[in-house]
Amino acid sequence: MKKLLIVDDEKNLRMLYKTEFEVEGYLVDTAPDAQKALGMFEHERYDLVILDIKMPGMDGVEALGKFLGRDNKIPVIINSAYDSYKDNFMSWAADSYVIKSADLTELKQKVKEALGESIFEF
Numbered sequence: 272m273k274k275l276l277i278v279d280d281e282k283n284l285r286m287l288y289k290t291e292f293e294v295e296g297y298l299v300d301t302a303p304d305a306q307k308a309l310g311m312f313e314h315e316r317y318d319l320v321i322l323d324i325k326m327p328g329m330d331g332v333e334a335l336g337k338f339l340g341r342d343n344k345i346p347v348i349i350n351s352a353y354d355s356y357k358d359n360f361m362s363w364a365a366d367s368y369v370i371k372s373a374d375l376t377e378l379k380q381k382v383k384e385a386l387g388e389s390i391f392e393f
Contacts, residue, residue, distance in 0.1 A: 273386055274298040274316065278308040278334070279323040279350070284371075288321065291375055292382070305334035312341060319385055321378070322365070324351040335365055346385035350378060 275297050277288045285301040292299045300315065302308035304326050312320075320338055324331035335347055349365045367381040 272296060272298050273318040273388075274300070275319050275321060275382070276308060276311060276315075276317040277301045277321045278303075278305060278326070278331070279321075280304055280326040281323075288375070288378075291379070295379060297382075305329035305331065305337075309334065309337055309341075312338060317345065319346045319348065319382060321348050321350050321382070324349060348378070348381050348385060 275292055277285055277292070277299060279285050279288070279301070280303055282303070285303070289299045289301050300311060300317070302311055305322075306328055308320070308322075322331045322334060322338075329337075331349060331351070335349070338345060338347055346366045348367045348369060350369050350371055352371045366385045369378045369381055372378075
C-alpha cells in the first residue's frame with residue numbers, strides 16, 4: 272500500500288482527505304502544519320505528499336523546498352484554494368497544482384498519476 276502525507280491546517284479537510292484516500296486504498300498520515308509534517312517526514316517513508324500553501328508558520332511553498340531538499344524524488348501535489356500561487360516559480364517544483372474543491376476527483380486523479388497508477392476504471 273502506498274503511504275500519503277496530507278498537510279493542511281484545516282482539520283475538517285484533513286479528516287475528509289484521510290477518509291477519502293483510505294477508501295481508495297492508501298495509508299494516510301496527516302499534519303496540521305509544515306513543521307509537524309517535516310518532522311514526520313524525517314521518521315516515516317511516504318510515497319507522496321499533498322501540501323496546502325496557506326498555513327500558519329511555514330507556508331507550503333517553503334515546505335515544498337524542504338521536502339524536496341530531503342528527497343528530490345518524492346512526488347508533491349500542491350492543493351490550495353488560491354490559484355495565484357500557480358504563477359510563483361517556486362511552486363513549479365511540485366508535480367501538480369490542484370485548486371481545492373468539494374469534488375476530489377481531480378486530486379485523486381493527480382495522486383494516481385504521480386504514483387504511476389492507472390487512472391482508468393473498469
